[in-house]
Amino acid sequence: MEKIAVITSGGDAPGMNACIRAIVMTADQNDLEVIGFGHGYRGIVEDLNQPLRPNDMRLVSQRGGTILLSSRFPEFKQDKIAKQAATVLDQHGVGALIVIGGDGSFRGASHLARFWQGQIIGIPGTIDNDLAGTDTTIGFATAVDTAMEAIDRIRETAEAMARVFLIEVMGRHAGFIGLHAAIAGSAEAMLVPELEPQPKLADLADNIRRARKAYPDSSYIIVVSENLWPGGIDELSRALGQATGVTCHAAPLGHIQRGGRPNAQDRILSMQLGQSAVHAILDGSRTVMIGIEQGHVVQVPLHLTFQRDKPLDQRLVDLQLGLQQINFASNDA
Numbered sequence: 001m002e003k004i005a006v007i008t009s010g011g012d013a014p015g016m017n018a019c020i021r022a023i024v025m026t027a028d029q030n031d032l033e034v035i036g037f038g039h040g041y042r043g044i045v046e047d048l049n050q051p052l053r054p055n056d057m058r059l060v061s062q063r064g065g066t067i068l069l070s071s072r073f074p075e076f077k078q079d080k081i082a083k084q085a086a087t088v089l090d091q092h093g094v095g096a097l098i099v100i101g102g103d104g105s106f107r108g109a110s111h112l113a114r115f116w117q118g119q120i121i122g123i124p125g126t127i128d129n130d131l132a133g134t135d136t137t138i139g140f141a142t143a144v145d146t147a148m149e150a151i152d153r154i155r156e157t158a159e160a161m162a163r164v165f166l167i168e169v170m171g172r173h174a175g176f177i178g179l180h181a182a183i184a185g186s187a188e189a190m191l192v193p194e195l196e197p198q199p200k201l202a203d204l205a206d207n208i209r210r211a212r213k214a215y216p217d218s219s220y221i222i223v224v225s226e227n228l229w230p231g232g233i234d235e236l237s238r239a240l241g242q243a244t245g246v247t248c249h250a251a252p253l254g255h256i257q258r259g260g261r262p263n264a265q266d267r268i269l270s271m272q273l274g275q276s277a278v279h280a281i282l283d284g285s286r287t288v289m290i291g292i293e294q295g296h297v298v299q300v301p302l303h304l305t306f307q308r309d310k311p312l313d314q315r316l317v318d319l320q321l322g323l324q325q326i327n328f329a330s331n332d333a
């Protein structure tokens with residue numbers, strides 16, 4: 001096996017480029033040629049290939065986004081399209097494909113494995129951190145940093161005007177960014193999908209009212225995961241405003257959480273996983289994800305990464321829930 005291919009697929013995440021660099025450098029040291037296909041699975045099907053050489057990797061790992069570009073390509077679910085991708089990979093003499101992406105991308109990789117005999121290695125690249133089998137994913141730490149910085153900024157202006165803010169963070173259907181950003185941003189409340197039971201609107205409103213009464217000059221920040229509230233954060237802000245009589249401002253952070261230079265933690269993780277992926281190929285691994293558990297690189301069967309839900313760290317949930325409790329007793333009328 002002399003040639004490997006790389007794609008970045010699905011939602012881009014800061015650190016993907018550092019991962020590509022590590023793959024290319026490690027492959028070069030082991031006399032493997034690397035080609036990249038642009039735009040994820042679509043690029044394989046349409047044969048949008050480019051050579052990736054060590055010299056191309058200068059000034060790459062510092063950049064957010066992905067130099068290989070990404071895409072959503074639902075057509076890949078069709079057998080005939082996946083077969084077409086297998087044909088293109090064979091035409092290039094590719095022996096192994098590395099897919100940097102999230103759970104959708106790994107579903108795609110498992111689908112491709114039905115039609116293609118080469119080795120397929122997944123690397124967890126998603127800001128959402130919602131893949132089982134790995135403690136963290138490429139881009140998550142940077143996204144949390146970005147959300148925290150945004151919360152800090154909103155906190156300053158909210159504090160100046162004693163305002164209530166609902167700050168919506170990403171996470172698709174997982175609360176990892178929400179939990180970590182809530183703790184780091186010292187949020188007064190947190191709404192993430194994993195909470196059991198979910199806080200009721202009346203409880204949230206009651207808490208805001210009591211906080212306003214006890215600390216009328218203070219800001220109040222609720223971190224809310226996207227896709228959580230029917231009608232979205234605007235609707236929730238409106239409902240809370242109506243219930244409390246206090247204007248509640250909605251601040252969706254949106255795609256700024258996806259962009260930006262990867263932080264040191266994400267660059268180091270990306271390079272570790274990228275190098276290990278090439279070593280895994282040389283060792284003959286197939287259809288696995290390279291993850292990290294308690295500082296150790298691990299290999300996990302690809303299908304196990306998306307068939308199981310990854311729970312939040314309960315110790316961190318308890319930390320946030322404990323810290324956001326306000327003792328109103330002394331101020332209560």
Ligand code: ADP
Pocket residue numbers: 009010011040041042071072073074075076077078101102103104105106107108109111126
């Ligand atoms: P992410 O990898 O970030 O979760 P998506 O869910 O958009 O992002 O998935 C990325 C791509 O993976 C999709 O655009 C599609 O090409 C492919 N994909 C996702 N799910 C499947 C599936 N069940 N079968 C085949 N391909 C899939």
